[in-house]
Amino acid sequence: MARNRHRSGGAPRGFDRTERLNELLTRIVADELERIDDRRLDLVTVTGVDTDRDLSRARVYVAGGADDDEALEALDEQRSRLQRAIGDRARLRRTPPLVFVADEAARSAERIEDILRGLRDESDDGSVGAGGDG
Numbered sequence: 187m188a189r190n191r192h193r194s195g196g197a198p199r200g201f202d203r204t205e206r207l208n209e210l211l212t213r214i215v216a217d218e219l220e221r222i223d224d225r226r227l228d229l230v231t232v233t234g235v236d237t238d239r240d241l242s243r244a245r246v247y248v249a250g251g252a253d254d255d256e257a258l259e260a261l262d263e264q265r266s267r268l269q270r271a272i273g274d275r276a277r278l279r280r281t282p283p284l285v286f287v288a289d290e291a292a293r294s295a296e297r298i299e300d301i302l303r304g305l306r307d308e309s310d311d312g313s314v315g316a317g318g319d320g
Contacts, residue, residue, distance in 0.1 A: 204239055208234065208235045211244055211246075212234055212246075214275050216231070217266055222264055224260050226251065228261050228265075230250050232246060232247070233248065233289045233291075234247055234289070237282055237312060239305070241281075242282065244285070245285050245286075245287050246261070247292075248288065249293065249296075258286050262286065269284060
């Protein structure tokens with residue numbers, strides 16, 4: 187009888203509409219990128235989408251391409267195809283214009299991993315017998 191008693195009056199299931207839309211757009215764009223035959227996009231990964239609440243713009247964050255400028259150029263060339271895929275698969279009154287952005291957070295995380303890997307390699311090579319100095 188009182189099915190909705192335990193829900194708060196806020197966002198359903200902990201996600202607001204924009205977060206759900208961002209996840210949907212991330213999946214759609216990533217799926218469509220796999221179908222595009224362009225060598226500049228071979229290693230590009232969609233790391234996330236950030237859509238404005240009023241659907242005036244959707245920033246698509248990408249990482250992994252050999253050259254960010256080439257990858258962003260290729261994505262700009264494919265913009266209409268990606269927008270059409272969103273229009274076909276998402277039930278939106280209006281498809282937000284896509285803006286492609288190189289994901290600096292992913293690049294920073296990769297750089298930190300490289301540094302840590304290098305430190306680990308140095309400790310493996312240089313401190314094999316140095317554990318009992320003091």
